[in-house]
Amino acid sequence: MGHMNVNTLNAVGISGSPSARSKSRTLLEHTLATLGERGASTRLIDLASLPADALLGRQRAAEVDDALAHVREASIIVASTPVYRATYSGLLKVFFDLLPIDGLVDKTAIGIATGGSPSHLLVIDHGLRPLFSSVGAITTPTGVYGTDSAFENGVPHHSLVARIEQAATEAVTLAERVHAAHAAHASAGLPTSSTLVES
Ligand SMILES: Cc1cc2nc3c(=O)[nH]c(=O)nc-3n(C[C@H](O)[C@H](O)[C@H](O)COP(=O)(O)O)c2cc1C
Numbered sequence: 001m002g003h004m005n006v007n008t009l010n011a012v013g014i015s016g017s018p019s020a021r022s023k024s025r026t027l028l029e030h031t032l033a034t035l036g037e038r039g040a041s042t043r044l045i046d047l048a049s050l051p052a053d054a055l056l057g058r059q060r061a062a063e064v065d066d067a068l069a070h071v072r073e074a075s076i077i078v079a080s081t082p083v084y085r086a087t088y089s090g091l092l093k094v095f096f097d098l099l100p101i102d103g104l105v106d107k108t109a110i111g112i113a114t115g116g117s118p119s120h121l122l123v124i125d126h127g128l129r130p131l132f133s134s135v136g137a138i139t140t141p142t143g144v145y146g147t148d149s150a151f152e153n154g155v156p157h158h159s160l161v162a163r164i165e166q167a168a169t170e171a172v173t174l175a176e177r178v179h180a181a182h183a184a185h186a187s188a189g190l191p192t193s194s195t196l197v198e199s
Pocket residue numbers: 017018019021022023024025081082083084085086087114115116117118119120147148
């Protein structure tokens with residue numbers, strides 16, 4: 001299966017904001033750049049640019065199939081979203097609804113959200129973390145939550161940049177551990193977590 005061929009450090013970012021000047025996407029871009037500095041290859045999927053009918057599962061589209069293929073090949077998934085009605089956006093939700101149940105097994109996930117108010121900080125732990133778990137990902141202990149007031153002229157406050165660096169460090173460590181565990185299990189002929197899910 002594809003999981004065995006996952007590159008050690010291949011990061012895919014998924015932007016769940018429909019906004020052209022998205023703050024959550026800015027944090028996603030920072031995170032991908034940070035992962036890039038640590039040796040990861042990176043790619044950003046902007047869900048707002050994908051055809052809506054295919055995102056809603058009404059029909060197939062090559063762009064959406066490509067996005068799903070990139071997610072399959074990644075070892076690190078970074079998802080960013082605005083807080084909408086106290087949780088992640090519908091755009092992010094419909095994309096995750098297209099993933100198979102084991103779609104993020106053996107992948108490490110970082111959750112990023114921005115909101116108008118600090119009150120919805122728990123979208124990281126009560127929204128994104130269970131979303132990632134539902135498709136098998138291991139989420140970094142550190143998530144990134146920014147309020148709109150933490151941006152000045154579109155530039156995030158340095159405390160947010162520090163969170164991003166912490167989350168990126170954790171993601172690289174976890175992705176390398178998953179890769180090492182796979183290699184060890186494969187050489188011992190033992191089942192891996194993806195083969196357990198598939199059986
Ligand atoms: C439809 C809608 C619903 C929103 N709901 C919330 C909310 O429940 N809690 C909150 O803190 N902010 C809420 N906001 C504010 C956005 O989360 C906030 O401006 C966010 O930074 C936008 O991110 P973006 O620039 O990446 O799109 C809402 C905004 C919109 C447009």
